[in-house]
Amino acid sequence: MKTLFKIIAGIIIFFLLTLITQVGGIIWLMCLPLFFYINSRYPTYKRWLKPAVFLIVYCFFTFVIIPPIAGIWGRKPLPFFGKDGLKPLNRMTCLLNRHYVRLELETLVLDATEKMRQKYPGSVVAYMDANHPFYNGYPLIPHISHSDGKKLDIAFFWKNAKDEPLHRKARTFIGYGGSENPNKGEYNTTKDCEAKGYWQYGLMNKIIPKANPKKVIFDLERNRDFMRILATHPRTGKILIEPHLEDRLGLRGYNKVRFHGCHAVRHDDHLHLQL
Numbered sequence: 001m002k003t004l005f006k007i008i009a010g011i012i013i014f015f016l017l018t019l020i021t022q023v024g025g026i027i028w029l030m031c032l033p034l035f036f037y038i039n040s041r042y043p044t045y046k047r048w049l050k051p052a053v054f055l056i057v058y059c060f061f062t063f064v065i066i067p068p069i070a071g072i073w074g075r076k077p078l079p080f081f082g083k084d085g086l087k088p089l090n091r092m093t094c095l096l097n098r099h100y101v102r103l104e105l106e107t108l109v110l111d112a113t114e115k116m117r118q119k120y121p122g123s124v125v126a127y128m129d130a131n132h133p134f135y136n137g138y139p140l141i142p143h144i145s146h147s148d149g150k151k152l153d154i155a156f157f158w159k160n161a162k163d164e165p166l167h168r169k170a171r172t173f174i175g176y177g178g179s180e181n182p183n184k185g186e187y188n189t190t191k192d193c194e195a196k197g198y199w200q201y202g203l204m205n206k207i208i209p210k211a212n213p214k215k216v217i218f219d220l221e222r223n224r225d226f227m228r229i230l231a232t233h234p235r236t237g238k239i240l241i242e243p244h245l246e247d248r249l250g251l252r253g254y255n256k257v258r259f260h261g262c263h264a265v266r267h268d269d270h271l272h273l274q275l
């Protein structure tokens with residue numbers, strides 16, 4: 001019975017790691033001989049020694065082995081610590097191997113970051129979920145379309161009540177679920193989609209704890225400029241945001257800015273950029 005329980009737990013761990021990180025399940029399988037060794041040699045310490053060994057091996061693969069191999073699929077990791085103002089909103093994105101993009105997409109976002117920093121020195125562009133390192137067609141759950149290295153979610157620019165820019169900060173710790181709601185008179189897509197039965201559309205906003213919107217304020221000026229830089233960049237294929245922000249930021253007429261449809265989720269907590 002105990003062995004059966006261990007096998008089922010092992011299968012669940014493998015699938016969860018694979019689902020979230022793509023590579024974690026395989027790395028965990030590779031660690032199994034080490035786990036057996038620890039069980040027999042150091043049974044007293046196995047509870048903390050096995051997770052510690054897994055973390056060390058996982059980090060070694062994440063930072064040393066995987067980046068060069070991802071090059072086979074034309075992908076590279078976005079910077080972990082930051083490069084020229086491009087930084088992860090949350091470094092867990094990198095630790096979970098969710099920060100890989102095609103080289104063209106990296107160039108595009110670095111270009112746009114540079115242009116923002118020329119106008120607003122010190123600005124930080126905070127990226128969110130991108131793609132996994134390997135295979136075209138392997139989705140980055142829950143973003144089904146993030147499967148080819150061509151997609152990147154980017155946090156909006158936010159400021160505090162004193163009108164000072166906030167860096168690497170959004171209304172939630174992962175960026176998702178902290179939306180800038182429609183103002184009075186603006187089109188409410190969420191209401192519309194939910195009325196049509198798309199229950200998932202505003203789900204993230206209901207389940208993730210968020211900062212006070214009066215303390216983390218949507219930075220209209222910077223977001224408008226950044227969106228225009230992206231929307232006019234020759235490498236940009238498409239940008240997805242919520243229609244009320246498209247109106248508020250004066251983006252009607254920019255044909256690369258689109259609405260994603262009710263089958264997706266709200267895009268007023270981040271923008272989606274793709275080649």
Ligand SMILES: [Zn+2]
Nearest residue numbers: 143152153272
């Ligand atoms: Zn996206």
